[in-house]
Amino acid sequence: MRKTALYSRSAPRPGPTSPSSASDAEARAVPMPDTTARARWQRAAAFLGSPRGLWIAIGVLTFLLLFTLAQALRPGARALTQEDIDAAVLSTLEKTPLPSPAARAAEVIRPSVVRVTGYRAGKKGEEDIEHGVGTGVVIVDKGVILTNLHVVQAADTIKVLFADGLEATASITGAQPENDLAVLQAHKIPDDLIPATMRSTHDLLPGDQVVAVGFPFGIGPSYSAGVISGLKRVFRSPEGKQKLTNLIQFDAAANPGNSGGPLVTMDGEVVGIVTAILNPTPARTFLGIAFAVPIENAAAAVGLHPF
Structure with a gap:
Protein backbone atom coordinates (compact mmCIF):
# COMPACT_ATOMS: atom_id res chain seq x y z
CA MET A 1 0.00 0.00 0.00
CA ARG A 2 1.48 3.33 -1.00
CA LYS A 3 2.09 5.99 1.60
CA THR A 4 1.79 9.73 1.27
CA ALA A 5 4.62 12.12 2.02
CA LEU A 6 5.36 12.55 5.70
CA TYR A 7 6.33 15.61 7.68
CA SER A 8 7.62 15.87 11.20
CA ARG A 9 8.28 18.58 13.72
CA SER A 10 10.96 18.55 16.38
CA ALA A 11 10.51 20.17 19.75
CA PRO A 12 12.26 23.58 20.06
CA ARG A 13 15.74 23.41 21.48
CA PRO A 14 17.47 26.11 23.50
CA GLY A 15 20.34 27.76 21.75
CA PRO A 16 21.75 31.14 20.78
CA THR A 17 20.05 33.07 18.00
CA SER A 18 22.33 34.88 15.60
CA PRO A 19 21.48 38.42 14.37
CA SER A 20 21.22 37.14 10.81
CA SER A 21 18.66 34.50 11.76
CA ALA A 22 16.60 37.06 13.67
CA SER A 23 16.49 39.39 10.70
CA ASP A 24 15.64 36.80 8.10
CA ALA A 25 11.91 36.38 8.61
CA GLU A 26 11.39 34.61 5.32
CA ALA A 27 13.43 31.63 6.52
CA ARG A 28 11.35 30.99 9.63
CA ALA A 29 9.50 27.70 9.49
CA VAL A 30 5.77 27.37 10.01
CA PRO A 31 4.84 24.55 12.42
CA MET A 32 4.00 21.26 10.73
CA PRO A 33 1.63 18.45 11.65
CA ASP A 34 3.22 16.25 14.30
CA THR A 35 3.89 12.78 12.92
CA THR A 36 6.64 11.89 15.37
CA ALA A 37 4.94 8.63 16.34
CA ARG A 38 4.56 7.60 12.71
CA ALA A 39 8.21 8.47 12.02
CA ARG A 40 9.27 6.37 15.02
CA TRP A 41 7.28 3.42 13.74
CA GLN A 42 8.89 3.88 10.31
CA ARG A 43 12.37 3.93 11.84
CA ALA A 44 11.59 0.88 14.00
CA ALA A 45 10.23 -0.99 10.99
CA ALA A 46 13.28 -0.05 8.92
CA PHE A 47 15.62 -1.24 11.68
CA LEU A 48 13.80 -4.55 12.14
CA GLY A 49 13.90 -4.98 8.39
CA SER A 50 17.68 -4.46 8.32
CA PRO A 51 20.09 -7.43 8.69
CA ARG A 52 21.17 -6.37 12.19
CA GLY A 53 17.64 -5.87 13.38
CA LEU A 54 16.57 -9.20 11.96
CA TRP A 55 19.41 -11.08 13.64
CA ILE A 56 18.70 -9.42 16.97
CA ALA A 57 15.03 -10.40 16.72
CA ILE A 58 15.97 -13.96 15.75
CA GLY A 59 18.44 -14.19 18.63
CA VAL A 60 15.90 -13.03 21.20
CA LEU A 61 13.17 -15.35 19.90
CA THR A 62 15.54 -18.32 19.75
CA PHE A 63 16.65 -17.76 23.33
CA LEU A 64 13.09 -17.47 24.57
CA LEU A 65 12.06 -20.64 22.75
CA LEU A 66 14.97 -22.70 24.06
CA PHE A 67 14.57 -21.32 27.55
CA THR A 68 10.85 -22.11 27.56
CA LEU A 69 11.41 -25.67 26.31
CA ALA A 70 14.17 -26.27 28.84
CA GLN A 71 12.00 -25.05 31.68
CA ALA A 72 9.01 -27.04 30.51
CA LEU A 73 11.00 -30.30 30.37
CA ARG A 74 12.57 -29.83 33.77
CA PRO A 75 10.70 -31.05 36.87
CA GLY A 76 9.38 -28.24 39.00
CA ALA A 77 10.15 -25.71 36.32
CA ARG A 78 9.50 -22.06 37.19
CA ALA A 79 7.61 -19.63 35.00
CA LEU A 80 9.45 -17.29 32.64
CA THR A 81 9.86 -13.86 34.26
CA GLN A 82 10.38 -10.35 32.94
CA GLU A 83 13.88 -10.44 34.40
CA ASP A 84 14.68 -13.47 32.22
CA ILE A 85 13.46 -11.62 29.12
CA ASP A 86 15.43 -8.47 30.01
CA ALA A 87 18.58 -10.53 30.56
CA ALA A 88 18.12 -12.26 27.19
CA VAL A 89 17.68 -8.97 25.36
CA LEU A 90 20.70 -7.42 27.12
CA SER A 91 22.86 -10.42 26.28
CA THR A 92 21.85 -10.25 22.60
CA LEU A 93 22.54 -6.51 22.40
CA GLU A 94 25.96 -6.96 23.97
CA LYS A 95 26.89 -9.66 21.46
CA THR A 96 25.37 -7.83 18.46
CA PRO A 97 26.29 -4.11 18.52
CA LEU A 98 23.65 -1.74 17.20
CA PRO A 99 24.38 0.19 13.99
CA SER A 100 25.71 3.73 14.24
CA PRO A 101 23.32 6.72 14.05
CA ALA A 102 24.53 7.43 10.50
CA ALA A 103 23.85 3.84 9.48
CA ARG A 104 20.32 4.04 10.85
CA ALA A 105 19.74 7.32 9.01
CA ALA A 106 21.01 5.74 5.78
CA GLU A 107 18.65 2.78 6.18
CA VAL A 108 15.64 5.04 6.67
CA ILE A 109 16.29 7.32 3.67
CA ARG A 110 17.60 4.64 1.27
CA PRO A 111 14.23 3.63 -0.29
CA SER A 112 13.47 7.27 -1.20
CA VAL A 113 16.73 8.15 -2.99
CA VAL A 114 16.97 7.95 -6.80
CA ARG A 115 19.73 8.39 -9.34
CA VAL A 116 18.91 11.06 -11.93
CA THR A 117 20.57 10.90 -15.34
CA GLY A 118 20.18 13.43 -18.14
CA TYR A 119 20.69 12.55 -21.80
CA ARG A 120 21.21 14.67 -24.89
CA ALA A 121 19.77 13.49 -28.19
CA GLY A 122 22.36 11.80 -30.38
CA LYS A 123 22.72 12.30 -34.07
CA LYS A 124 20.25 10.57 -36.34
CA GLY A 125 20.59 6.83 -35.94
CA GLU A 126 22.78 7.14 -32.83
CA GLU A 127 21.96 6.52 -29.19
CA ASP A 128 21.35 9.38 -26.79
CA ILE A 129 24.47 10.66 -25.04
CA GLU A 130 24.70 10.78 -21.24
CA HIS A 131 24.85 14.44 -20.30
CA GLY A 132 25.18 14.30 -16.52
CA VAL A 133 24.36 12.37 -13.36
CA GLY A 134 22.77 13.71 -10.19
CA THR A 135 20.50 12.63 -7.37
CA GLY A 136 16.87 13.05 -6.40
CA VAL A 137 14.61 12.24 -3.47
CA VAL A 138 11.02 11.00 -3.62
CA ILE A 139 8.71 13.24 -1.61
CA VAL A 140 5.28 11.98 -2.77
CA ASP A 141 4.47 8.31 -3.31
CA LYS A 142 3.02 8.97 -6.76
CA GLY A 143 6.54 9.50 -8.10
CA VAL A 144 7.13 13.18 -7.36
CA ILE A 145 10.87 13.76 -7.03
CA ALA A 154 19.84 20.90 -20.36
CA ALA A 155 18.68 17.30 -20.83
CA ASP A 156 16.52 16.10 -23.73
CA THR A 157 15.63 12.92 -21.84
CA ILE A 158 15.61 12.30 -18.08
CA LYS A 159 15.78 8.88 -16.45
CA VAL A 160 15.50 7.99 -12.77
CA LEU A 161 16.71 4.80 -11.12
CA PHE A 162 14.76 3.80 -8.00
CA ALA A 163 16.19 1.96 -4.98
CA ASP A 164 14.59 -1.33 -6.07
CA GLY A 165 16.30 -1.20 -9.46
CA LEU A 166 13.36 0.06 -11.52
CA GLU A 167 14.40 2.62 -14.16
CA ALA A 168 11.88 5.03 -15.65
CA THR A 169 11.79 8.21 -17.70
CA ALA A 170 10.66 11.41 -16.01
CA SER A 171 9.45 14.88 -16.91
CA ILE A 172 10.08 18.27 -15.33
CA THR A 173 6.78 19.46 -13.86
CA GLY A 174 8.02 22.45 -11.89
CA ALA A 175 11.04 24.59 -11.23
CA GLN A 176 12.29 27.17 -8.76
CA PRO A 177 15.34 28.73 -10.48
CA GLU A 178 16.11 31.09 -7.59
CA ASN A 179 16.82 28.03 -5.41
CA ASP A 180 18.16 25.76 -8.19
CA LEU A 181 15.30 23.30 -7.65
CA ALA A 182 13.35 21.15 -10.08
CA VAL A 183 10.36 18.87 -9.60
CA LEU A 184 10.22 15.63 -11.58
CA GLN A 185 7.34 13.26 -12.24
CA ALA A 186 8.41 9.68 -12.90
CA HIS A 187 6.41 7.99 -15.66
CA LYS A 188 6.58 4.62 -13.92
CA ILE A 189 7.06 3.85 -10.23
CA PRO A 190 7.67 0.83 -7.96
CA ASP A 191 4.61 -0.86 -6.50
CA ASP A 192 5.35 0.31 -2.96
CA LEU A 193 7.27 3.54 -3.34
CA ILE A 194 8.28 5.08 0.01
CA PRO A 195 8.49 8.89 0.15
CA ALA A 196 10.99 10.60 2.42
CA THR A 197 9.94 12.31 5.63
CA MET A 198 10.66 16.05 5.54
CA ARG A 199 11.47 17.98 8.70
CA SER A 200 11.51 21.68 9.45
CA THR A 201 14.88 23.40 9.78
CA HIS A 202 13.66 25.88 12.40
CA ASP A 203 15.58 24.26 15.28
CA LEU A 204 18.75 23.17 13.45
CA LEU A 205 21.97 24.31 15.07
CA PRO A 206 25.60 24.37 13.95
CA GLY A 207 27.14 21.09 15.10
CA ASP A 208 24.02 18.99 14.49
CA GLN A 209 24.91 15.71 12.79
CA VAL A 210 23.73 15.15 9.22
CA VAL A 211 24.18 12.64 6.39
CA ALA A 212 24.48 13.60 2.72
CA VAL A 213 23.19 11.00 0.26
CA GLY A 214 23.82 10.86 -3.45
CA PHE A 215 25.69 9.51 -6.46
CA PRO A 216 29.07 11.30 -6.44
CA PHE A 217 30.67 10.76 -9.86
CA GLY A 218 27.83 8.32 -10.50
CA ILE A 219 28.84 6.01 -7.63
CA GLY A 220 26.14 5.08 -5.20
CA PRO A 221 23.99 5.55 -3.49
CA SER A 222 26.80 6.86 -1.28
CA TYR A 223 26.43 8.11 2.28
CA SER A 224 28.72 10.58 4.06
CA ALA A 225 28.34 11.85 7.60
CA GLY A 226 29.25 15.25 9.01
CA VAL A 227 27.78 18.22 10.82
CA ILE A 228 26.01 21.43 10.01
CA SER A 229 28.72 24.08 9.79
CA GLY A 230 26.50 27.14 9.52
CA LEU A 231 23.10 28.49 8.56
CA LYS A 232 21.77 31.24 6.28
CA ARG A 233 24.85 31.14 4.07
CA VAL A 234 25.18 32.79 0.64
CA PHE A 235 26.74 31.11 -2.39
CA ARG A 236 27.52 32.52 -5.81
CA SER A 237 28.15 30.16 -8.71
CA PRO A 238 31.73 30.10 -10.07
CA GLU A 239 30.51 31.77 -13.26
CA GLY A 240 28.83 34.46 -11.17
CA LYS A 241 25.51 33.91 -12.91
CA GLN A 242 23.51 32.83 -9.88
CA LYS A 243 23.39 33.79 -6.23
CA LEU A 244 21.77 31.44 -3.72
CA THR A 245 20.83 32.61 -0.23
CA ASN A 246 19.58 31.16 3.07
CA LEU A 247 21.61 27.98 2.57
CA ILE A 248 22.62 25.27 5.05
CA GLN A 249 26.41 24.84 5.15
CA PHE A 250 27.64 21.35 6.03
CA ASP A 251 30.91 19.40 5.96
CA ALA A 252 29.73 15.90 4.98
CA ALA A 253 31.57 14.96 1.79
CA ALA A 254 29.76 15.97 -1.42
CA ASN A 255 31.02 15.91 -4.98
CA PRO A 256 29.64 16.29 -8.52
CA GLY A 257 26.74 13.84 -8.68
CA ASN A 258 25.55 14.62 -5.13
CA SER A 259 23.54 17.55 -6.51
CA GLY A 260 19.84 17.14 -5.82
CA GLY A 261 20.35 14.56 -3.09
CA PRO A 262 18.87 14.77 0.40
CA LEU A 263 20.64 16.12 3.47
CA VAL A 264 19.14 14.19 6.40
CA THR A 265 19.22 14.16 10.18
CA MET A 266 20.18 11.12 12.23
CA ASP A 267 16.49 10.18 12.13
CA GLY A 268 16.67 9.97 8.33
CA GLU A 269 14.46 13.04 7.90
CA VAL A 270 15.20 15.45 5.06
CA VAL A 271 16.19 18.99 6.04
CA GLY A 272 17.75 20.10 2.77
CA ILE A 273 18.57 19.41 -0.88
CA VAL A 274 22.30 19.35 -1.64
CA THR A 275 22.98 22.00 -4.27
CA ALA A 276 26.59 23.24 -4.33
CA ILE A 277 30.16 22.84 -3.09
CA LEU A 278 32.67 25.63 -2.59
CA ASN A 279 35.96 25.10 -4.38
CA PRO A 280 37.78 28.10 -5.87
CA THR A 281 39.99 25.84 -7.99
CA PRO A 282 39.10 24.41 -11.43
CA ALA A 283 38.85 20.91 -9.89
CA ARG A 284 35.35 21.60 -8.55
CA THR A 285 35.71 18.82 -5.97
CA PHE A 286 34.97 18.74 -2.24
CA LEU A 287 37.19 20.77 0.08
CA GLY A 288 35.02 20.63 3.19
CA ILE A 289 32.34 23.21 2.41
CA ALA A 290 29.02 22.25 0.84
CA PHE A 291 25.57 23.83 0.76
CA ALA A 292 21.97 22.64 0.78
CA VAL A 293 18.70 24.43 0.09
CA PRO A 294 16.44 24.25 3.18
CA ILE A 295 13.56 21.82 2.74
CA GLU A 296 11.03 24.61 3.33
CA ASN A 297 12.05 26.16 0.00
CA ALA A 298 12.02 22.76 -1.67
CA ALA A 299 8.51 21.98 -0.42
CA ALA A 300 7.26 25.30 -1.72
CA ALA A 301 8.56 24.34 -5.19
CA VAL A 302 5.96 21.56 -5.36
CA GLY A 303 3.17 23.38 -3.57
CA LEU A 304 3.44 21.46 -0.29
CA HIS A 305 2.43 23.67 2.60
CA PRO A 306 2.76 22.13 6.02
CA PHE A 307 5.82 24.39 6.37
Missing part, protein backbone atom coordinates in the same frame (compact mmCIF):
# COMPACT_ATOMS: atom_id res chain seq x y z
CA LEU A 146 12.95 16.76 -5.96
CA THR A 147 16.34 17.44 -7.53
CA ASN A 148 18.53 20.36 -8.62
CA LEU A 149 17.50 22.32 -11.70
CA HIS A 150 21.09 22.35 -13.00
CA VAL A 151 21.03 18.53 -13.07
CA VAL A 152 18.18 18.29 -15.60
CA GLN A 153 17.60 21.61 -17.33
Whole structure:
Protein backbone atom coordinates (compact mmCIF):
# COMPACT_ATOMS: atom_id res chain seq x y z
CA MET A 1 0.00 0.00 0.00
CA ARG A 2 1.48 3.33 -1.00
CA LYS A 3 2.09 5.99 1.60
CA THR A 4 1.79 9.73 1.27
CA ALA A 5 4.62 12.12 2.02
CA LEU A 6 5.36 12.55 5.70
CA TYR A 7 6.33 15.61 7.68
CA SER A 8 7.62 15.87 11.20
CA ARG A 9 8.28 18.58 13.72
CA SER A 10 10.96 18.55 16.38
CA ALA A 11 10.51 20.17 19.75
CA PRO A 12 12.26 23.58 20.06
CA ARG A 13 15.74 23.41 21.48
CA PRO A 14 17.47 26.11 23.50
CA GLY A 15 20.34 27.76 21.75
CA PRO A 16 21.75 31.14 20.78
CA THR A 17 20.05 33.07 18.00
CA SER A 18 22.33 34.88 15.60
CA PRO A 19 21.48 38.42 14.37
CA SER A 20 21.22 37.14 10.81
CA SER A 21 18.66 34.50 11.76
CA ALA A 22 16.60 37.06 13.67
CA SER A 23 16.49 39.39 10.70
CA ASP A 24 15.64 36.80 8.10
CA ALA A 25 11.91 36.38 8.61
CA GLU A 26 11.39 34.61 5.32
CA ALA A 27 13.43 31.63 6.52
CA ARG A 28 11.35 30.99 9.63
CA ALA A 29 9.50 27.70 9.49
CA VAL A 30 5.77 27.37 10.01
CA PRO A 31 4.84 24.55 12.42
CA MET A 32 4.00 21.26 10.73
CA PRO A 33 1.63 18.45 11.65
CA ASP A 34 3.22 16.25 14.30
CA THR A 35 3.89 12.78 12.92
CA THR A 36 6.64 11.89 15.37
CA ALA A 37 4.94 8.63 16.34
CA ARG A 38 4.56 7.60 12.71
CA ALA A 39 8.21 8.47 12.02
CA ARG A 40 9.27 6.37 15.02
CA TRP A 41 7.28 3.42 13.74
CA GLN A 42 8.89 3.88 10.31
CA ARG A 43 12.37 3.93 11.84
CA ALA A 44 11.59 0.88 14.00
CA ALA A 45 10.23 -0.99 10.99
CA ALA A 46 13.28 -0.05 8.92
CA PHE A 47 15.62 -1.24 11.68
CA LEU A 48 13.80 -4.55 12.14
CA GLY A 49 13.90 -4.98 8.39
CA SER A 50 17.68 -4.46 8.32
CA PRO A 51 20.09 -7.43 8.69
CA ARG A 52 21.17 -6.37 12.19
CA GLY A 53 17.64 -5.87 13.38
CA LEU A 54 16.57 -9.20 11.96
CA TRP A 55 19.41 -11.08 13.64
CA ILE A 56 18.70 -9.42 16.97
CA ALA A 57 15.03 -10.40 16.72
CA ILE A 58 15.97 -13.96 15.75
CA GLY A 59 18.44 -14.19 18.63
CA VAL A 60 15.90 -13.03 21.20
CA LEU A 61 13.17 -15.35 19.90
CA THR A 62 15.54 -18.32 19.75
CA PHE A 63 16.65 -17.76 23.33
CA LEU A 64 13.09 -17.47 24.57
CA LEU A 65 12.06 -20.64 22.75
CA LEU A 66 14.97 -22.70 24.06
CA PHE A 67 14.57 -21.32 27.55
CA THR A 68 10.85 -22.11 27.56
CA LEU A 69 11.41 -25.67 26.31
CA ALA A 70 14.17 -26.27 28.84
CA GLN A 71 12.00 -25.05 31.68
CA ALA A 72 9.01 -27.04 30.51
CA LEU A 73 11.00 -30.30 30.37
CA ARG A 74 12.57 -29.83 33.77
CA PRO A 75 10.70 -31.05 36.87
CA GLY A 76 9.38 -28.24 39.00
CA ALA A 77 10.15 -25.71 36.32
CA ARG A 78 9.50 -22.06 37.19
CA ALA A 79 7.61 -19.63 35.00
CA LEU A 80 9.45 -17.29 32.64
CA THR A 81 9.86 -13.86 34.26
CA GLN A 82 10.38 -10.35 32.94
CA GLU A 83 13.88 -10.44 34.40
CA ASP A 84 14.68 -13.47 32.22
CA ILE A 85 13.46 -11.62 29.12
CA ASP A 86 15.43 -8.47 30.01
CA ALA A 87 18.58 -10.53 30.56
CA ALA A 88 18.12 -12.26 27.19
CA VAL A 89 17.68 -8.97 25.36
CA LEU A 90 20.70 -7.42 27.12
CA SER A 91 22.86 -10.42 26.28
CA THR A 92 21.85 -10.25 22.60
CA LEU A 93 22.54 -6.51 22.40
CA GLU A 94 25.96 -6.96 23.97
CA LYS A 95 26.89 -9.66 21.46
CA THR A 96 25.37 -7.83 18.46
CA PRO A 97 26.29 -4.11 18.52
CA LEU A 98 23.65 -1.74 17.20
CA PRO A 99 24.38 0.19 13.99
CA SER A 100 25.71 3.73 14.24
CA PRO A 101 23.32 6.72 14.05
CA ALA A 102 24.53 7.43 10.50
CA ALA A 103 23.85 3.84 9.48
CA ARG A 104 20.32 4.04 10.85
CA ALA A 105 19.74 7.32 9.01
CA ALA A 106 21.01 5.74 5.78
CA GLU A 107 18.65 2.78 6.18
CA VAL A 108 15.64 5.04 6.67
CA ILE A 109 16.29 7.32 3.67
CA ARG A 110 17.60 4.64 1.27
CA PRO A 111 14.23 3.63 -0.29
CA SER A 112 13.47 7.27 -1.20
CA VAL A 113 16.73 8.15 -2.99
CA VAL A 114 16.97 7.95 -6.80
CA ARG A 115 19.73 8.39 -9.34
CA VAL A 116 18.91 11.06 -11.93
CA THR A 117 20.57 10.90 -15.34
CA GLY A 118 20.18 13.43 -18.14
CA TYR A 119 20.69 12.55 -21.80
CA ARG A 120 21.21 14.67 -24.89
CA ALA A 121 19.77 13.49 -28.19
CA GLY A 122 22.36 11.80 -30.38
CA LYS A 123 22.72 12.30 -34.07
CA LYS A 124 20.25 10.57 -36.34
CA GLY A 125 20.59 6.83 -35.94
CA GLU A 126 22.78 7.14 -32.83
CA GLU A 127 21.96 6.52 -29.19
CA ASP A 128 21.35 9.38 -26.79
CA ILE A 129 24.47 10.66 -25.04
CA GLU A 130 24.70 10.78 -21.24
CA HIS A 131 24.85 14.44 -20.30
CA GLY A 132 25.18 14.30 -16.52
CA VAL A 133 24.36 12.37 -13.36
CA GLY A 134 22.77 13.71 -10.19
CA THR A 135 20.50 12.63 -7.37
CA GLY A 136 16.87 13.05 -6.40
CA VAL A 137 14.61 12.24 -3.47
CA VAL A 138 11.02 11.00 -3.62
CA ILE A 139 8.71 13.24 -1.61
CA VAL A 140 5.28 11.98 -2.77
CA ASP A 141 4.47 8.31 -3.31
CA LYS A 142 3.02 8.97 -6.76
CA GLY A 143 6.54 9.50 -8.10
CA VAL A 144 7.13 13.18 -7.36
CA ILE A 145 10.87 13.76 -7.03
CA LEU A 146 12.95 16.76 -5.96
CA THR A 147 16.34 17.44 -7.53
CA ASN A 148 18.53 20.36 -8.62
CA LEU A 149 17.50 22.32 -11.70
CA HIS A 150 21.09 22.35 -13.00
CA VAL A 151 21.03 18.53 -13.07
CA VAL A 152 18.18 18.29 -15.60
CA GLN A 153 17.60 21.61 -17.33
CA ALA A 154 19.84 20.90 -20.36
CA ALA A 155 18.68 17.30 -20.83
CA ASP A 156 16.52 16.10 -23.73
CA THR A 157 15.63 12.92 -21.84
CA ILE A 158 15.61 12.30 -18.08
CA LYS A 159 15.78 8.88 -16.45
CA VAL A 160 15.50 7.99 -12.77
CA LEU A 161 16.71 4.80 -11.12
CA PHE A 162 14.76 3.80 -8.00
CA ALA A 163 16.19 1.96 -4.98
CA ASP A 164 14.59 -1.33 -6.07
CA GLY A 165 16.30 -1.20 -9.46
CA LEU A 166 13.36 0.06 -11.52
CA GLU A 167 14.40 2.62 -14.16
CA ALA A 168 11.88 5.03 -15.65
CA THR A 169 11.79 8.21 -17.70
CA ALA A 170 10.66 11.41 -16.01
CA SER A 171 9.45 14.88 -16.91
CA ILE A 172 10.08 18.27 -15.33
CA THR A 173 6.78 19.46 -13.86
CA GLY A 174 8.02 22.45 -11.89
CA ALA A 175 11.04 24.59 -11.23
CA GLN A 176 12.29 27.17 -8.76
CA PRO A 177 15.34 28.73 -10.48
CA GLU A 178 16.11 31.09 -7.59
CA ASN A 179 16.82 28.03 -5.41
CA ASP A 180 18.16 25.76 -8.19
CA LEU A 181 15.30 23.30 -7.65
CA ALA A 182 13.35 21.15 -10.08
CA VAL A 183 10.36 18.87 -9.60
CA LEU A 184 10.22 15.63 -11.58
CA GLN A 185 7.34 13.26 -12.24
CA ALA A 186 8.41 9.68 -12.90
CA HIS A 187 6.41 7.99 -15.66
CA LYS A 188 6.58 4.62 -13.92
CA ILE A 189 7.06 3.85 -10.23
CA PRO A 190 7.67 0.83 -7.96
CA ASP A 191 4.61 -0.86 -6.50
CA ASP A 192 5.35 0.31 -2.96
CA LEU A 193 7.27 3.54 -3.34
CA ILE A 194 8.28 5.08 0.01
CA PRO A 195 8.49 8.89 0.15
CA ALA A 196 10.99 10.60 2.42
CA THR A 197 9.94 12.31 5.63
CA MET A 198 10.66 16.05 5.54
CA ARG A 199 11.47 17.98 8.70
CA SER A 200 11.51 21.68 9.45
CA THR A 201 14.88 23.40 9.78
CA HIS A 202 13.66 25.88 12.40
CA ASP A 203 15.58 24.26 15.28
CA LEU A 204 18.75 23.17 13.45
CA LEU A 205 21.97 24.31 15.07
CA PRO A 206 25.60 24.37 13.95
CA GLY A 207 27.14 21.09 15.10
CA ASP A 208 24.02 18.99 14.49
CA GLN A 209 24.91 15.71 12.79
CA VAL A 210 23.73 15.15 9.22
CA VAL A 211 24.18 12.64 6.39
CA ALA A 212 24.48 13.60 2.72
CA VAL A 213 23.19 11.00 0.26
CA GLY A 214 23.82 10.86 -3.45
CA PHE A 215 25.69 9.51 -6.46
CA PRO A 216 29.07 11.30 -6.44
CA PHE A 217 30.67 10.76 -9.86
CA GLY A 218 27.83 8.32 -10.50
CA ILE A 219 28.84 6.01 -7.63
CA GLY A 220 26.14 5.08 -5.20
CA PRO A 221 23.99 5.55 -3.49
CA SER A 222 26.80 6.86 -1.28
CA TYR A 223 26.43 8.11 2.28
CA SER A 224 28.72 10.58 4.06
CA ALA A 225 28.34 11.85 7.60
CA GLY A 226 29.25 15.25 9.01
CA VAL A 227 27.78 18.22 10.82
CA ILE A 228 26.01 21.43 10.01
CA SER A 229 28.72 24.08 9.79
CA GLY A 230 26.50 27.14 9.52
CA LEU A 231 23.10 28.49 8.56
CA LYS A 232 21.77 31.24 6.28
CA ARG A 233 24.85 31.14 4.07
CA VAL A 234 25.18 32.79 0.64
CA PHE A 235 26.74 31.11 -2.39
CA ARG A 236 27.52 32.52 -5.81
CA SER A 237 28.15 30.16 -8.71
CA PRO A 238 31.73 30.10 -10.07
CA GLU A 239 30.51 31.77 -13.26
CA GLY A 240 28.83 34.46 -11.17
CA LYS A 241 25.51 33.91 -12.91
CA GLN A 242 23.51 32.83 -9.88
CA LYS A 243 23.39 33.79 -6.23
CA LEU A 244 21.77 31.44 -3.72
CA THR A 245 20.83 32.61 -0.23
CA ASN A 246 19.58 31.16 3.07
CA LEU A 247 21.61 27.98 2.57
CA ILE A 248 22.62 25.27 5.05
CA GLN A 249 26.41 24.84 5.15
CA PHE A 250 27.64 21.35 6.03
CA ASP A 251 30.91 19.40 5.96
CA ALA A 252 29.73 15.90 4.98
CA ALA A 253 31.57 14.96 1.79
CA ALA A 254 29.76 15.97 -1.42
CA ASN A 255 31.02 15.91 -4.98
CA PRO A 256 29.64 16.29 -8.52
CA GLY A 257 26.74 13.84 -8.68
CA ASN A 258 25.55 14.62 -5.13
CA SER A 259 23.54 17.55 -6.51
CA GLY A 260 19.84 17.14 -5.82
CA GLY A 261 20.35 14.56 -3.09
CA PRO A 262 18.87 14.77 0.40
CA LEU A 263 20.64 16.12 3.47
CA VAL A 264 19.14 14.19 6.40
CA THR A 265 19.22 14.16 10.18
CA MET A 266 20.18 11.12 12.23
CA ASP A 267 16.49 10.18 12.13
CA GLY A 268 16.67 9.97 8.33
CA GLU A 269 14.46 13.04 7.90
CA VAL A 270 15.20 15.45 5.06
CA VAL A 271 16.19 18.99 6.04
CA GLY A 272 17.75 20.10 2.77
CA ILE A 273 18.57 19.41 -0.88
CA VAL A 274 22.30 19.35 -1.64
CA THR A 275 22.98 22.00 -4.27
CA ALA A 276 26.59 23.24 -4.33
CA ILE A 277 30.16 22.84 -3.09
CA LEU A 278 32.67 25.63 -2.59
CA ASN A 279 35.96 25.10 -4.38
CA PRO A 280 37.78 28.10 -5.87
CA THR A 281 39.99 25.84 -7.99
CA PRO A 282 39.10 24.41 -11.43
CA ALA A 283 38.85 20.91 -9.89
CA ARG A 284 35.35 21.60 -8.55
CA THR A 285 35.71 18.82 -5.97
CA PHE A 286 34.97 18.74 -2.24
CA LEU A 287 37.19 20.77 0.08
CA GLY A 288 35.02 20.63 3.19
CA ILE A 289 32.34 23.21 2.41
CA ALA A 290 29.02 22.25 0.84
CA PHE A 291 25.57 23.83 0.76
CA ALA A 292 21.97 22.64 0.78
CA VAL A 293 18.70 24.43 0.09
CA PRO A 294 16.44 24.25 3.18
CA ILE A 295 13.56 21.82 2.74
CA GLU A 296 11.03 24.61 3.33
CA ASN A 297 12.05 26.16 0.00
CA ALA A 298 12.02 22.76 -1.67
CA ALA A 299 8.51 21.98 -0.42
CA ALA A 300 7.26 25.30 -1.72
CA ALA A 301 8.56 24.34 -5.19
CA VAL A 302 5.96 21.56 -5.36
CA GLY A 303 3.17 23.38 -3.57
CA LEU A 304 3.44 21.46 -0.29
CA HIS A 305 2.43 23.67 2.60
CA PRO A 306 2.76 22.13 6.02
CA PHE A 307 5.82 24.39 6.37
